[in-house]
Amino acid sequence: MHTSRFLCLAAAVLLSAAAAAQDTSPGVKPDGTVTSPALSIPYSSFASPQARAFFPKLLAEGSKAPPIDAPIEQSRAFYDRLNSDRAARMQKMYAVKIHSETMAGVGADVVLPAQGVSAENRHRVLINLHGGAFLWGAHSGGLVEAIPVASIGRIEVIALDYRQGPEHTFPAASDDVEAVYRALLKQYKPQEIGIYGCSAGGILTGESVARLITDKLPVPGAIGTFCGALLDIEGDSAYVAPVLNGQGVPAHRLTLVDLPYFHGANPRDPLVQPGLSPALLAKFPPTLLITGTRDMTMSSVLASQQLLDKAGVQAELHVWDGMWHSFFSDPELPESQDAYRVMARFFLKHLSR
Numbered sequence: 001m002h003t004s005r006f007l008c009l010a011a012a013v014l015l016s017a018a019a020a021a022q023d024t025s026p027g028v029k030p031d032g033t034v035t036s037p038a039l040s041i042p043y044s045s046f047a048s049p050q051a052r053a054f055f056p057k058l059l060a061e062g063s064k065a066p067p068i069d070a071p072i073e074q075s076r077a078f079y080d081r082l083n084s085d086r087a088a089r090m091q092k093m094y095a096v097k098i099h100s101e102t103m104a105g106v107g108a109d110v111v112l113p114a115q116g117v118s119a120e121n122r123h124r125v126l127i128n129l130h131g132g133a134f135l136w137g138a139h140s141g142g143l144v145e146a147i148p149v150a151s152i153g154r155i156e157v158i159a160l161d162y163r164q165g166p167e168h169t170f171p172a173a174s175d176d177v178e179a180v181y182r183a184l185l186k187q188y189k190p191q192e193i194g195i196y197g198c199s200a201g202g203i204l205t206g207e208s209v210a211r212l213i214t215d216k217l218p219v220p221g222a223i224g225t226f227c228g229a230l231l232d233i234e235g236d237s238a239y240v241a242p243v244l245n246g247q248g249v250p251a252h253r254l255t256l257v258d259l260p261y262f263h264g265a266n267p268r269d270p271l272v273q274p275g276l277s278p279a280l281l282a283k284f285p286p287t288l289l290i291t292g293t294r295d296m297t298m299s300s301v302l303a304s305q306q307l308l309d310k311a312g313v314q315a316e317l318h319v320w321d322g323m324w325h326s327f328f329s330d331p332e333l334p335e336s337q338d339a340y341r342v343m344a345r346f347f348l349k350h351l352s353r
Contacts, residue, residue, distance in 0.1 A: 041244060044293070044322025048334040051322060058324065059246045072166060076136040083140035083329075087147060090331045094151035098143065104179035107161035109142055111150040118154035124192045124351045125184060126150075127220075128159040129177065129208070131199030131228070131326060134261035135164055144329050145198055148336075153344030158184075162204070165261030171271065173261070177208040178215065190218035191352035196288070196343065198326050199297075202228020203256070206304075210274040213283045222350035224288040224343060227297050227325050230275035230307065232256050232267070235299025244294045245324060275304050281311035288316050288346040290339060292323025314350075318342055 027035050043052055066075045095114035100107065126149065130141040142159025150157040160180060163172040177195070184193055197205045202225035212219055238253050257267045270277035274284075287308055291301040298319065308315035320327065320335045328336040 039243070047320075047322030051327075051333050051335055054330070054333065055322070072135060076138075079132060079136045080140050083137065083144050086329060086331070087140055087143040090144065090147040093331055094148050096147050096151050103158070103160075104183040106176045106180050107138075108180070109139060109146070109159045109161075111143065111146040111157045111159060113151050113154045115154065117156055120348070121153070121155040123188065124155055124194070124347075125188055126153075126155055126157045126194045126196065126347060127177070127180065127184075128157050129162065129173075129195065129197030129201035129204045130159060131197065131201045132164070134173065134200045134204075134259055135166070137200070138164070145196075145201065148331060148340040149196075149343050149347075152340050153348060155344070155347065165259060165263070168261070170262050170265040171207075171211065173204050174207050174211045174271065177204065178211055178217070181208070181212065181217070181220070185217075189352060191221035193220040194222045194224070194347045194351055195220050196224030196226065196347075197228065198226040198329070199228045202226045204228075206230040206274045207271060209284055210271050210277070210280050213280055214271065219283060219285045221352055222286045222288070222347055223284070224290070224346065225301070225304070226288075226290040226328075226339075226343075227292075227295050227301070229289075229297055229300035230281070230304040231273050231300045233297055233300055235303060237298035237300075238296050241294050241296040241298065241325075275307050278307070278311055281308055281313060284308060284311070284313045286314040286316070286346075286350045288318075288343065290318050290328075290342070292320045292325070292327050292335075294322060294324040295327075296325060316346060
């Protein structure tokens with residue numbers, strides 16, 4: 001994901017890249033729909049100079065992404081090249097040691113800080129669930145999300161290669177996460193384990209916790225859902241973010257069950273959308289939520305935080321102005337570096353010592 005290319009295809013996957021013809025007369029319709037002539041919206045004055053310089057490149061490079069109906073092998077190859085480049089850049093900034101292994105039948109990359117796991121983290125571990133629309137992101141995508149957190153937090157991060165669509169469907173990924181979690185419970189106390197992910201991985205994080213609760217397993221000590229929520233992709237940002245990212249108003253907002261992984265799933269199932277069940281949410285562990293104002297999932301992330309808070313769960317929310325979906329996948333941005341520190345600090349605070 002050179003964030004530019006990832007953003008545009010992710011938006012295409014979740015929201016549909018086709019732009020609708022816009023009403024040129026300003027006004028408000030009876031159902032609350034606002035119409036407006038063409039807009040000219042400046043980039044956020046609160047964003048860093050680096051982000052301001054990067055943003056036009058982000059939009060320009062988006063056209064290089066494979067179309068949504070491209071063969072899955074083509075998309076996976078594209079994003080693997082993108083993420084491998086990012087991971088290489090990250091390793092120059094954040095020194096880590098990486099090895100691969102299989103846990104409970106699930107492939108994984110184990111990322112360790114080069115300077116060694118800190119004394120306070122020797123009995124703590126994080127599970128990372130990579131993004132990629134439940135279609136791509138295995139291995140290299142997980143490294144992009146695991147490297148900075150492992151290095152800055154000086155903690156072991158296990159990036160899982162969970163099963164994805166179109167070959168597999170819900171709840172295959174939740175099955176994989178539970179299998180690995182059960183295996184880790186033989187070595188760690190539940191309160192010593194954290195789970196986090198971005199985009200599809202953030203969604204899967206919530207789904208996995210709902211699954212653990214349903215199967216009467218103890219929940220992890222803390223979780224993080226970044227640019228992915230406990231609800232479907234809805235609200236203002238589903239329509240405004242594409243406009244702010246130069247894509248126009250989407251003609252059709254795709255839902256989670258439109259993704260190949262969710263074919264056949266019940267969209268109202270709390271194991272798909274945990275935010276629909278207050279009873280489940282009340283049992284969630286402390287949760288970190290991260291998004292940006294140009295992220296199409298922002299509204300769903302905000303709504304998820306509100307629902308968690310209402311359920312009595314510690315829910316810490318961070319929103320970066322001007323930032324797009326999965327913005328912290330590019331390590332050079334000051335906003336990305338701030339996000340890494342927030343992630344590491346959250347887990348150091350909430351996981352049991």
